[in-house]
Amino acid sequence: MxxxxxxxxxxxxxxxxxxxxxxxxxxxxxxxxxxxxxxxxxxxxxxxxxxxxxxxxxxxxxxxxxxxxxxxxxxxxxxxxxxxxxxxxxxxxxxxxxxxxxxxxxNRAGFGYTAFSVSQKLHDDGIKTIADLVKLKGKKVGVGALDSINHYNAAQILLKAGLNPSSDVEWITNIAQPDLMKMLGQGQIDATDLSFNLAVFAQANKMGSIIANGDQIAPGAxxxxxxxxxxxxxxxxxxxxxxxxxxxxxxxxxxxxxxxxxxxxxxxxxxxx
Missing domain, CATH: 3.40.190.10 (Periplasmic binding protein-like II)
Structure with a gap:
């Protein structure tokens, strides 16, 4: 390709x-x-x-x-x-x-397609690295759809943090990415995987904070x-x-x-x- x-x-x-x-x-x-x-x-x-x-x-x-x-x-x-x-x-x-x-x-190196973010509150409370995501156990993670590429990316980063994506978090699904960004800012979800431009916008407006880009989560995917x-x-x-x-x-x-x-x-x- x-x-x-x-x-x-x-x-x-x-x-x-x-x-x-x-x-x-x-x-x-x-x-x-x-x-x-x-x-x-x-x-x-x-x-x-x-x-x-x-x-x-x-x-x-x-x-x-x-x-x-x-x-x-x-x-x-x-x-x-x-x-x-x-x-x-x-x-x-x-x-x-x-x-x-x-x-x-x-996910070419340095040009990740998506980014995984947590709410600003969780970031301020100490979730700043992939390893810190273990604290998402029992929390709500939003993605556009089950089995979507964002669902895959989110599951991959949770695995890297030592969590079981199937049982350790509550998935909030079938919501458009712009709405997921708003929900992150309003505290209705605790984390989400968004396209890079939306994740950057959310971070710039204190709606959430990026933990890792797609090229760090699934390099070359x-x-x-x-x-x-x-x-x-x-x-x-x-x-x-x-x-x-x-x-x-x-x-x-x-x-x-x-x-x-x-x-x-x-x-x-x-x-x-």
């Missing part, structure tokens, strides 16, 4: 300015979540890169990627990002017409993937190629801004919307 992305980035850099798509614009309906990992998508749309490739992208928000599966199967979306979790694997195993075609996020409906890929492969050229141009700019945000104020403004 990483080799494919690296090669595609090179190809997109060569072709982006040169390809002139002759066909009428193709519509691609794309599901996304309110997470920083969507940066390449938002940049490509905002800066008109999809339009340049004669692709019209219609975005539809889902607060958890797993909620997009029914829409994909029903034909209401062509493309979406999905967590690399049980719902994706089970759907494909049962015959869902879905094809994974690109990386959406992984694949967290999410770009998925396309199989029939659309078969029928519109050229449109998907043009979509990826535009998307990867957005990724290149997103990665550059992540390393030096002061040098790319336009990208920072797009991401702040």
């Amino acid at each position: 990483k080799r494919f992305i690296n090669l595609a980035l090179v190809v997109s850099g060569v072709l982006f300015g040169a390809i002139q798509a002759a066909a009428a614009k193709d519509m691609i309906r794309v599901g996304y979540g309110p997470f920083l990992s969507g940066g390449g998508l938002f940049i490509a749309k905002e800066k008109g890169y999809f339009d340049k490739m004669d692709v019209t992208v219609e975005l539809r928000r889902f607060d958890d990627g797993s909620l997009a599966v029914p829409a994909m199967i029903a034909g209401e979306l062509e493309v979406t990002n999905l967590p690399a979790a049980a719902n994706l694997f089970n759907s494909v195993a049962k015959g869902a017409p879905l094809v994974v075609f690109a990386d959406w996020g992984n 694949q967290i999410a993937a770009f998925v396309v409906r199989k029939n659309f890929l078969n029928e519109k492969r050229d449109a998907m190629l043009r979509f990826m050229i535009a998307y990867l141009q957005g990724i290149k700019e997103f990665n550059a801004a992540a390393k030096d945000p002061d040098k790319y104020p336009e990208i920072v403004t797009i991401m702040a919307k």
Whole structure:
């Protein structure tokens, strides 16, 4: 997967300015979540890169990627990002017409996709490290859904602290991540695993404190993937190629801004919307 992305980035850099798509614009309906990992998508749309490739992208928000599966199967979306979790694997195993075609996020060293946080009160009371999480025994841990990637990450860090995820904590589930962040700040849950941008926002606003990032919890793990409906890929492969050229141009700019945000104020403004 990483080799494919690296090669595609090179190809997109060569072709982006040169390809002139002759066909009428193709519509691609794309599901996304309110997470920083969507940066390449938002940049490509905002800066008109999809339009340049004669692709019209219609975005539809889902607060958890797993909620997009029914829409994909029903034909209401062509493309979406999905967590690399049980719902994706089970759907494909049962015959869902879905094809994974690109990386959406992984726990590369120094670039963790998610972060595990505790309430500000628990942090102030002494929970500051992974080892301290043993004090979560009997506490409430919130995640978007059972068997989600956030559930996996949370379970992994609890194991590292010496707890049994099945019996030592109370799981609060089926709640959108923005709402979990609010619940953490209000003391309705004691800990949660959130996308990195939400965890940082919570910490900046004294709603919680980050204990560890995803790359510390599950180093190198694949967290999410770009998925396309199989029939659309078969029928519109050229449109998907043009979509990826535009998307990867957005990724290149997103990665550059992540390393030096002061040098790319336009990208920072797009991401702040």
